[in-house]
Amino acid sequence: MRDLPPRVPRPAPPPTLPAPTLDLDVSPLVTEVDAGHRAVTFSWRGQAAEVRVLANKLTHDTDAALMERTGDLWHRTYLVPAGWRASYRLSVDGVLTTDPRNPRVWQGFSVAETVPPSPWLTPGGEPRHELTRHPIGWRYDPVRPPRATLVVLDGEHWVDDLPVMLDNLISAGALPPVTAWLVESGPERARLLTCNPAFVDALPYEGATVIAGQSFGGLAAVYAAHRRPDRFVAAVSQSGSFWWPNGPSPEWLTGELSGTAPTVHLQVGTDEWALAGPTARLRERVGEMSTFREFGGGHDRYCWRNELADGLITAFATLPR
Structure with missing residues (x-):
C-alpha cells in the first residue's frame, strides 16, 4: 500500500532473539518473554538460497527480514509487544508464498498474532x-x-x-x-x-x-x-x-x-x-x-x-x- 512518504528514514531493525530450543514444526511459535513482550519465531524447512519474513513495517524489505539457517531449517525470532499481530508472507528465493507451517490464512496472507482475534x-x-x-x-x-x-x-x-x-x-x-x-x-x-x-x-x-x-x-x-x-x-x-x-x-x-x-x-x-x-x-x-x-x-x-x-x-x- 503506497500511502507512506517515500523518504522517511527507517528506525533500527526490530529486536531479534535466538531461536528457542523447542519444536519448530509449527510457525509462528509464540513464547512469553515477560508481561509486556512476546518472542515470535517464524520457520521454514527446505533447500533455498534465501528465505525472508515479510511482515508489514516489522521486517519488510530490510535485512531484518532474512531468516537464519540451521541445516535445512530456516528460522528468525523477533521480540514484539504483547498484543502484536500481523499478516505476512514468506519470500523463498524471491517467490512469495504463504507459510506452509501456518494453517491460518487470510486474504492470501498468513496470520501471526499474540492475542485472540477480535x-x-x-x-x-x-x-x-x-x-x-x-x-x-x-x-x-x-x-x-x-x-x-x-x-x-x-x-x-x-x-x-x-x-x-x-x-x-x-x-x-x-x-x-x-x-x-x-x-x-x-x-x-x-x-x-x-x-x-x-x-x-x-x-x-x-x-x-x-x-x-x-x-x-x-x-x-x-x-x-x-x-x-x-x-x-x-x-x-x-x-x-x-x-x-x-x-x-x-x-x-x-x-x-x-x-x-x-x-x-x-x-x-x-x-x-x-x-x-x-x-x-x-x-x-x-x-x-x-x-x-x-x-x-x-x-x-x-x-x-x-x-x-x-x-x-x-x-x-x-x-x-
Whole structure:
C-alpha cells in the first residue's frame, strides 16, 4: 500500500532473539518473554538460497527480514509487544508464498498474532443485516430502525467483515442501530482520499454520521469531519496518512485544523515509524477532542479489521443516546 512518504528514514531493525530450543514444526511459535513482550519465531524447512519474513513495517524489505539457517531449517525470532499481530508472507528465493507451517490464512496472507482475534468478527447465527449494492459502493441496513449513520471509506475491503462486526456490535448494545455506507474508492483512491473537497461533499450522510477510514482513508475521514462538521460528528482514523502531501509543505491537514477541533479517534501501530510523528502532531492540534489507541502491529489491514470495532465504540459513545 503506497500511502507512506517515500523518504522517511527507517528506525533500527526490530529486536531479534535466538531461536528457542523447542519444536519448530509449527510457525509462528509464540513464547512469553515477560508481561509486556512476546518472542515470535517464524520457520521454514527446505533447500533455498534465501528465505525472508515479510511482515508489514516489522521486517519488510530490510535485512531484518532474512531468516537464519540451521541445516535445512530456516528460522528468525523477533521480540514484539504483547498484543502484536500481523499478516505476512514468506519470500523463498524471491517467490512469495504463504507459510506452509501456518494453517491460518487470510486474504492470501498468513496470520501471526499474540492475542485472540477480535470477538466482534465472529459470525453469529442467521444474518441480521442486508447489504445492497449502490453506485458508490454498498449499504448495510440494520434490522431495527437506524438511529445513526456510519460511512466507511475503501468500502470494497469491508464487504465481508463489516456486516458481521455491525451485527454483533448492535446486537450487544455496543452501538446503536446504524445504516452503514461502504464507499468504494477504486483506482482513483489516491486522488479521492487526499483531502478532496468534491469527494467529501458527495459522501452520504443522514442524521448523526460517523466516518471511518484507514491510511489515506484515515486522512480523508478527519478531513471530512473538519470540512463538514454539519454532516460528520466524529471520525475514526486508523493509521492516517497525516504526513500528506510530500514536498515543502507537509502535514497540510494539521495546519488547517488551527482553531477547529473535530471529534476524532486515532489509531496507529507500534511498527508504523513513519506515522508516529505526524499522528502525534495532529493529536496535539486536535487536543481534548481526540482519543488515541496504539495497537501492536504495522500498516496492515489485518490489524485494522481487528481494531475498527474499538474505534467505532469510542466514536459512537460521544453521540447522545
